[in-house]
Amino acid sequence: xxxxxxxxxxxxxxxxxxxxxxxxxxxxxxxxxxxxxxxxxxxxxxxxxxxxxxxxxxxxxxxxxxxxxxxxxxxxxxxxxxxxxxxxxxxxxxxxxxxxxxxxxxxxxxxxxxxxxxxxxxxxxxxxxxxxxxxxxxxxxxxxxxxxxxxxxxxxxxxxxxxxxxxxxxxxxxxxxxxxxxxxxxxxxxxxxxxxxxxxxxxxxxxxxxxxxxxxxxxxxxxxxxxxxxxxxxxxxxxxxxxxxxxxxxxxxxxxxxxxxxxxxxxxxxxxxxxxxxx
Amino acid sequence: xxxxxxxxxxxxxxxxxxxxxxxxxxxxxxxxxxxxxxxxxxxxxxxxxxxxxxxxxxxxxxxxxxxxxxxxxxxxxxxxxxxxxxxxxxxxxxxxxxxxxxxxxxxxxxxxxxxxxxxxxxxxxxxxxxxxxxxxxxxxxxxxxxxxxxxxxx
Ligand SMILES: Cc1cc2nc3c(=O)[nH]c(=O)nc-3n(C[C@H](O)[C@H](O)[C@H](O)COP(=O)(O)OP(=O)(O)OC[C@H]3O[C@@H](n4cnc5c(N)ncnc54)[C@H](O)[C@@H]3O)c2cc1C
Ligand code: FES
Ligand code: FES
Numbered sequence: 001x002x003x004x005x006x007x008x009x010x011x012x013x014x015x016x017x018x019x020x021x022x023x024x025x026x027x028x029x030x031x032x033x034x035x036x037x038x039x040x041x042x043x044x045x046x047x048x049x050x051x052x053x054x055x056x057x058x059x060x061x062x063x064x065x066x067x068x069x070x071x072x073x074x075x076x077x078x079x080x081x082x083x084x085x086x087x088x089x090x091x092x093x094x095x096x097x098x099x100x101x102x103x104x105x106x107x108x109x110x111x112x113x114x115x116x117x118x119x120x121x122x123x124x125x126x127x128x129x130x131x132x133x134x135x136x137x138x139x140x141x142x143x144x145x146x147x148x149x150x151x152x153x154x155x156x157x158x159x160x161x162x163x164x165x166x167x168x169x170x171x172x173x174x175x176x177x178x179x180x181x182x183x184x185x186x187x188x189x190x191x192x193x194x195x196x197x198x199x200x201x202x203x204x205x206x207x208x209x210x211x212x213x214x215x216x217x218x219x220x221x222x223x224x225x226x227x228x229x230x231x232x233x234x235x236x237x238x239x240x241x242x243x244x245x246x247x248x249x250x251x252x253x254x255x256x257x258x259x260x261x262x263x264x265x266x267x268x269x270x271x272x273x274x275x276x277x278x279x
Numbered sequence: 280x281x282x283x284x285x286x287x288x289x290x291x292x293x294x295x296x297x298x299x300x301x302x303x304x305x306x307x308x309x310x311x312x313x314x315x316x317x318x319x320x321x322x323x324x325x326x327x328x329x330x331x332x333x334x335x336x337x338x339x340x341x342x343x344x345x346x347x348x349x350x351x352x353x354x355x356x357x358x359x360x361x362x363x364x365x366x367x368x369x370x371x372x373x374x375x376x377x378x379x380x381x382x383x384x385x386x387x388x389x390x391x392x393x394x395x396x397x398x399x400x401x402x403x404x405x406x407x408x409x410x411x412x413x414x415x416x417x418x419x420x421x422x423x424x425x426x427x428x429x430x431x432x433x
Contacts, residue, residue, distance in 0.1 A: 001281070001301050003346050026347070033303070033342045034323045040301045050347040075336060078398065095399060099407025100385065101327055104336040105343070186406035187325065 002045040006052065009070075009135075013162065015047055017137040020159040023047045027071055028105035030098070031114045059083050061170070068166040074103035074121070087168065089124040089195055092178040096120055099187045109163040112145070115153040115213070118190045118251075122214040123206040124178050125166060127195035133165035134158075142167070152212035171199040175272045179264055183251070191252035192261055196268065198224075205265070210246040210257050217243040220265070230269045237262035285311075285345050290358035298345055305329045307345035308355060316356040316380045320409070327408035330381035331355050337388045339407075356380035359387065366428055372421030374412035382408045386422045390429045 004023065006012035016023055026032055026046040049056075049071060056070040059080055066087060068077070074094035077083050084091035097103055097111075097120050111121035112132060122145070130145045134157055145166075149155050157163070178195045182188030193208040203224040205217040219242035230236065237258065246257035285307060286295040298311045308314045308331070320328035322341045329340040332354040356379075367386065373379040385408050389395060395404060401419055410418060 003300060003344065005346070005349075026344070029342045029344065029347065030324055030339075033344065036301075036303055036341070036344075037322065046344070048344070048347055050349075091398075098324070099327070100388075100404060101330055101337050101339045101407045102324060105333075105338045184406075186403055 001040055001042060003048050004046070005048050009052060009056065009162075009164070012047060012049065012052065013135060013137050013160070016162065017160045019045065025049055025113070025162060027107045027110040028073060030102050030106040031110060031116075056164075061086070064170055066168040066170060068108045068168065070109050070162060070164050071107050072109070072166075073105060073107050075100070077108075078103060086170065087128065089127065089176050089178045089197070090168075093120050093124040093180070093193075093195075096180045096182075096186070096193075102187075108166055112148065112166070113155075113157065113163055115149065115155055117152065117211060117213055118193075118209045119214060120180060120190055120193055120208065123193050123195040123208050125168065126206040126214060126216065127176070127178075127197040127204045128168045129171070129197075129199075129201065129204065130169075131167045132163055133167060134161040135164045136160040136162070140164075146206075146216050149213035171201070173197050173199045174276075177268055177272075179268070181260060181264075189251060192246075192257050194261060194264060196265075196272075198272075207244060207261060209252070210244040210261060212245075215243055219243055224269070230266060230273060233259075233262050233266045236266045236269070240265070283346065285348070286350060287312075287348060288352045289314075290354055300346065302345040303341055304331070304333070304343040304345050304348050304353070305340040307348075308340060308353075314355050314357050318377055318380055320377065320381075325409065326378070327381040327385065328378050330384040330408065332384060332388060337385050337407075354384070354387075356383050359383055362428075363387065363390075363425060366424045367421040369424055370420040371413060371417035374417075378408060378410040378412075382410065382418055386425055389422065390425055393426060393429065 004015050022045045024046055026048050053071050059068050059072050074097050077090050077094050108121050111119045126145045131142045132145055132148050134141050175198045180193040181191045190209045195206045197204045203221045205220050208214045217240055220239040223239055246254040248254050281300045282297050283300055285298050296311045298307050308317050318328040320326035324339045324342045330337050331340045334351050
């Protein structure tokens with residue numbers, strides 16, 4: 001086993017460039033270190049990001065975006081009054097991730113990079129139109145989060161790149177909603193989760209645990225953007241079917257996921273529409 | 280096997296030990312620093328028995344490499360005041376005791392950050408600490424006792 005300890009971000013990127021295929025960035029460790037005694041071996045190599053914590057943890061509000069840093073944790077968002085007030089879905093999702101011990105250690109970047117289809121941080125960030133900032137010694141690129149994933153646990157991130165920031169645009173939103181369905185309120189991996197927003201760019205409907213990656217439900221979004229009405233659960237289910245492909249696994253079944261998701265969205269969107277009609 | 284020198288500010292004292300690179304913070308505390316109060320339940324971040332305060336935040340020490348805590352402040356159940364334990368004991372917070380060190384550390388953190396309860400209920404806040412004995416009511420009343428005392432003092 002090997003653990004490399006960088007002295008700063010540039011050093012971290014240089015180490016990744018040099019040893020890319022044999023080094024795994026280690027942030028909060030809440031995915032990587034589960035059952036560690038059973039997985040540690042001579043082959044493991046970590047790039048320990050903890051020395052960068054002091055400089056790369058605090059979220060900050062810029063003129064046009066909220067910037068979550070490389071090591072911003074869920075608790076950093078929960079504890080920041082200005083962030084949780086302006087981005088209530090980030091708060092809602094953070095409070096649903098594990099419990100306080102996981103929220104203190106787990107990072108938003110780690111949640112994105114880990115690439116689980118059940119990630120709870122990803123739907124809300126995607127619904128807010130977040131961009132992922134990837135940096136390596138070769139330079140920096142910004143990728144919209146909804147174009148970050150290529151397939152199950154696959155992404156556009158090259159092995160020498162770190163997620164150095166997540167930029168969440170500051171937009172006026174007319175509606176925003178997040179709902180997670182788990183076996184209990186806390187400390188449970190999603191059976192499914194859904195985030196919905198509407199701002200000047202249109203609707204975003206983002207779901208987890210019903211496809212190989214967290215996905216946008218584009219057909220439903222288009223329907224809503226064109227002013228289409230929400231008429232029945234069946235209609236929502238049909239629109240969802242273009243974008244989701246739920247499976248049976250230990251946490252739930254494909255049928256449960258499909259019906260609960262269509263119903264949740266039906267009732268939420270009906271309510272949101274009524275509010276619009278009345279307001 | 281490779282080792283390294285780990286320096287911590289452990290329960291208020293600066294300490295250094297040579298420890299195996301593969302150790303988790305949990306292992307280092309128990310086997311190298313001799314503080315066996317911190318318990319291992321699941322080793323997967325689910326049960327919270329291994330909760331310690333790392334740089335002032337409650338974390339599962341089974342999910343932290345000792346190396347990641349280099350130079351950090353770490354507080355464990357051994358640093359708990361007698362008064363705090365007395366308060367918790369009054370309501371049956373502990374039965375077999377396996378979960379207790381973690382419960383105590385999470386509760387201590389809450390007492391220092393009571394405004395957390397504006398965002399969630401006490402039961403929800405404690406959901407990262409599993410207990411197989413008490414049914415939780417004893418645990419929650421113990422923590423309420425502790426919170427009342429803090430309020431009384433400030
Ligand atoms: C008990 C428990 C409960 C949990 N509950 C939930 C839950 O409810 N919802 C949920 O979504 N998740 C949950 N998780 C999973 C986990 O906590 C989150 O995915 C967390 O956000 C991971 O962040 P981390 O910093 O701990 O990542 P790590 O474990 O340090 O890393 C995860 C992955 O991301 C990579 N990585 C980390 N940072 C970067 C970076 N800056 N650039 C590039 N790659 C990087 C690592 O190489 C690794 O592949 C839970 C985990 C546990 C143990
Ligand atoms: S032993 Fe660490 S959470 Fe269970
Ligand atoms: S007292 Fe036995 S597990 Fe909590």
